[in-house]
Amino acid sequence: MSTLDRRKFIKSAVAVTAAGVAAGCSNLASLENHTPDAQGKSVMGLTAPQMDTVRVGFIGVGQRGSGHVKHYCHLEGVEIKAICDTYEEMLDQSIDYVVKQGMQKPTRYTGSDLAYKDMLSRQDIDIVIISTPWRWHTPMAIDTMESGKHAFVEVPVATSIEECWQLVDTAERTQKHCMMMENVNYGRDELMVLNMVRQGLFGELLHGEAAYIHELRWQMKEIEHSTGSWRTEWHTKRNGNLYPTHGLGPIAQYMNINRGDRFDYLTSMSSPALGRAAYARREFPADHQRNQMKFVTGDINTSTIKTVKGRTIVVQHDTTSPRPYSRHNLIQGTNGTFAGFPNRIAIEQAPSKVKALYEKEYQQALKAWQESGSQGRKPYPPSYHRWDNDMEKWRAEYDHPLWKRMGEEAVRNGGHGGMDFVMMWRIVYCLRHGQPLDQDVYDAAAWSAISPLSAASVADRSNSKTIPDFTRGAWKTGKPLGIVA
Numbered sequence: 001m002s003t004l005d006r007r008k009f010i011k012s013a014v015a016v017t018a019a020g021v022a023a024g025c026s027n028l029a030s031l032e033n034h035t036p037d038a039q040g041k042s043v044m045g046l047t048a049p050q051m052d053t054v055r056v057g058f059i060g061v062g063q064r065g066s067g068h069v070k071h072y073c074h075l076e077g078v079e080i081k082a083i084c085d086t087y088e089e090m091l092d093q094s095i096d097y098v099v100k101q102g103m104q105k106p107t108r109y110t111g112s113d114l115a116y117k118d119m120l121s122r123q124d125i126d127i128v129i130i131s132t133p134w135r136w137h138t139p140m141a142i143d144t145m146e147s148g149k150h151a152f153v154e155v156p157v158a159t160s161i162e163e164c165w166q167l168v169d170t171a172e173r174t175q176k177h178c179m180m181m182e183n184v185n186y187g188r189d190e191l192m193v194l195n196m197v198r199q200g201l202f203g204e205l206l207h208g209e210a211a212y213i214h215e216l217r218w219q220m221k222e223i224e225h226s227t228g229s230w231r232t233e234w235h236t237k238r239n240g241n242l243y244p245t246h247g248l249g250p251i252a253q254y255m256n257i258n259r260g261d262r263f264d265y266l267t268s269m270s271s272p273a274l275g276r277a278a279y280a281r282r283e284f285p286a287d288h289q290r291n292q293m294k295f296v297t298g299d300i301n302t303s304t305i306k307t308v309k310g311r312t313i314v315v316q317h318d319t320t321s322p323r324p325y326s327r328h329n330l331i332q333g334t335n336g337t338f339a340g341f342p343n344r345i346a347i348e349q350a351p352s353k354v355k356a357l358y359e360k361e362y363q364q365a366l367k368a369w370q371e372s373g374s375q376g377r378k379p380y381p382p383s384y385h386r387w388d389n390d391m392e393k394w395r396a397e398y399d400h401p402l403w404k405r406m407g408e409e410a411v412r413n414g415g416h417g418g419m420d421f422v423m424m425w426r427i428v429y430c431l432r433h434g435q436p437l438d439q440d441v442y443d444a445a446a447w448s449a450i451s452p453l454s455a456a457s458v459a460d461r462s463n464s465k466t467i468p469d470f471t472r473g474a475w476k477t478g479k480p481l482g483i484v485a
Contacts, residue, residue: 040172065131084109164445180444191400202333209330210247240455259478270298275320401485
């Protein structure tokens with residue numbers, strides 16, 4: 001996500017704002033059942049004054065952040081004021097791209113790990129996009145809010161429970177937005193399913209399944225720069241779910257987590273950690289640094305979350321095994337189920353338009369079977385006992401208005417099939433119209449907390465761990481995310 005040099009970070013970590021930034025420093029026994037006193041008022045539904053122009057600064061323009069710069073060059077009502085990174089080659093590439101789009105040249109910040117603080121001292125920046133290694137996310141977000149700016153942070157927003165509370169406390173004290181940029185919530189399929197859920201298609205929700213299953217062993221070959229140069233080390237530090245939010249974010253929005261329901265507790269277990277060591281032996285010389293690492297992250301981690309309303313969520317993480325990509329994206333209710341990868345749906349009581357299509361398709365298939373002399377298997381009538389893999393009729397009925405509005409432009413601008421562009425467009429839209437964001441600091445904290453809590457559960461024979469109520473009770477009256485256009 002960024003090319004900030006992790007080795008430089010180690011040298012300057014004492015100067016970073018958040019004292020508890022290192023992974024594994026959480027005293028979970030005292031934190032998971034403790035809710036600190038509020039330092040400010042709730043930011044549930046927070047709105048900021050309307051901005052005619054959204055003035056942006058970027059911290060980190062590596063593999064992830066450089067894409068964000070490109071998207072902001074194609075959004076109306078945006079000025080890119082400054083860009084900061086310690087890797088000057090990537091920094092200059094992003095600055096050059098902005099200039100080539102006919103925009104004013106952004107100010108360049110580099111030279112030290114803390115150069116971003118000089119950028120934050122400016123008064124002509126409204127929001128800061130943070131796309132750096134995970135261990136920098138919380139301190140940079142805190143510094144951003146303390147400087148009077150809104151923080152938009154790559155996933156996960158925090159690596160410990162302490163950091164989650166630090167972010168919540170800072171956002172409430174400063175009354176600034178702190179949004180974790182969970183782009184998957186803006187994917188076409190995820191938005192469509194949210195629309196289905198809001199229209200009651202699945203009945204009362206019961207269960208969800210989420211995952212980040214993405215073979216990324218190749219990142220171990222990124223030694224000096226790029227994501228693997230720092231992300232690989234996390235596999236030597238934490239045995240749990242390292243990256244829960246991509247699959248979990250959409251499920252949380254379907255279930256109105258922090259807005260009528262909330263995470264209560266989780267249990268977690270991991271498989272043995274075998275795949276990365278085997279890959280290192282195969283791909284690197286025996287004396288290579290990758291073969292000196294002790295990998296502890298189980299190749300696959302499975303965590304189960306219970307919500308206050310009694311719903312269940314399975315969350316998996318596997319970036320090591322040779323298997324196809326999946327986020328699961330399964331939501332199950334009393335009237336049926338949607339599952340992703342590949343998309344499929346099973347419904348007991350279909351809406352009238354879809355039911356008519358089902359019947360027409362069945363009658364056509366039955367007629368063809370009869371005309372063939374009853375050759376082969378007789379067509380089955382529509383039933384929830386079989387998956388429907390044809391999503392076109394469902395898209396025609398339930399495609400999200402936001403995707404209908406922005407889909408073509410999103411695909412044209414790219415970013416994981418367009419979801420990145422839709423997310424950035426939506427952020428700017430909310431800021432320019434003085435509306436609440438779709439995700440807030442409570443979402444960021446709750447979704448990110450799954451990682452350290454999963455590790456704590458794994459280390460404790462999978463005993464359950466309480467998930468803090470970062471809203472301090474505001475979830476009971478929080479307004480669910482609507483179907484925005």
